[in-house]
Amino acid sequence: MSRVLIIHTGGTIGMTRTERGYEPNGEFFRSAIYGLSDLKAADIPQWDLVETEPLLDSSRMSVHEWNKIGKIIADSYGDYDGFVVLHGTDTMAYTASAMSFMLCGLDKPVILTGSQIPLFETRSDGRDNLITSLMIAGSGRVHEVCIYFGGLLLRGNRTMKYSADGMQAFTSPNYPPLATAGISIQYNEAAMREREEEPFRGVQLREVQRE
Ligand code: ASP
Numbered sequence: 677m678s679r680v681l682i683i684h685t686g687g688t689i690g691m692t693r694t695e696r697g698y699e700p701n702g703e704f705f706r707s708a709i710y711g712l713s714d715l716k717a718a719d720i721p722q723w724d725l726v727e728t729e730p731l732l733d734s735s736r737m738s739v740h741e742w743n744k745i746g747k748i749i750a751d752s753y754g755d756y757d758g759f760v761v762l763h764g765t766d767t768m769a770y771t772a773s774a775m776s777f778m779l780c781g782l783d784k785p786v787i788l789t790g791s792q793i794p795l796f797e798t799r800s801d802g803r804d805n806l807i808t809s810l811m812i813a814g815s816g817r818v819h820e821v822c823i824y825f826g827g828l829l830l831r832g833n834r835t836m837k838y839s840a841d842g843m844q845a846f847t848s849p850n851y852p853p854l855a856t857a858g859i860s861i862q863y864n865e866a867a868m869r870e871r872e873e874e875p876f877r878g879v880q881l882r883e884v885q886r887e
Contacts, residue, residue: 749775758786787813
C-alpha cells in the first residue's frame with residue numbers, strides 16, 4: 677500500500693464562511709477530513725496530513741511559502757511515495773512551476789490541487805480533486821510536479837489558471853494533459869516525464885532566494 681503526504685497550505689478547499697468572507701480554517705478542515713469515509717476506502721493510499729502555518733489565501737503567498745512547501749517535501753521525501761499539496765487556485769500554477777525547478781532530482785509525484793467551492797460545502801469540486809489527486813499520487817505512474825483539477829492532470833510548469841468560476845479552472849495550452857479522469861484515469865504515457873535512469877537517491881531542494 678503506497679503512502680502519500682497531504683500538505684494543506686490554505687486556499688478555498690479548506691475555507692469556511694466567516695463574517696469577513698471565506699477564510700482558511702485548519703481546525704474545521706482537520707476534523708472534517710479525518711471523518712471523510714471516502715478517504716478510508718481500500719483503493720485510496722494511506723495518507724498523513726500536515727499544514728503550513730499560517731494557512732493562507734494563495735494570493736498572499738510568496739517565495740517564503742514556496743520554500744516552506746519545498747522543505748516539507750524534501751525532508752519527508754523518503755517516507756512517502758507521493759505528495760498532494762492543497763493550495764488556493766489563484767497562484768497554484770506559480771507554485772507548481774516553482775516546485776518543478778526547486779525539487780531537483782524529483783522522481784515521485786507532487787500533485788497540487790484545490791477547489792472552487794470549499795470541500796465541505798454542497799456541490800464542492802474539492803472531493804473529486806482531492807480523492808483523484810491522492811490516487812494519482814499513490815499510483816507510481818507520475819514522476820513530476822503536476823496540477824490535478826477538474827478531471828485533468830496537467831504538467832505543473834505548463835499550466836495557467838483561466839477560469840475563476842468554472843470547475844475546470846486550469847489549462848495547459850502548450851502541452852497535452854498527462855492524464856484525464858473520467859470513469860477511469862487514463863494516463864497519456866507519451867506526454868509524461870520518464871523516470872530518472874539513476875536509482876532513487878532522494879531530492880535536493882534548491883531554495884528560492886528572496887530579493
Ligand atoms: N483566493 C483563493 C486562493 O487562491 C481562491 C481559490 O482557492 O480558489 O486561495
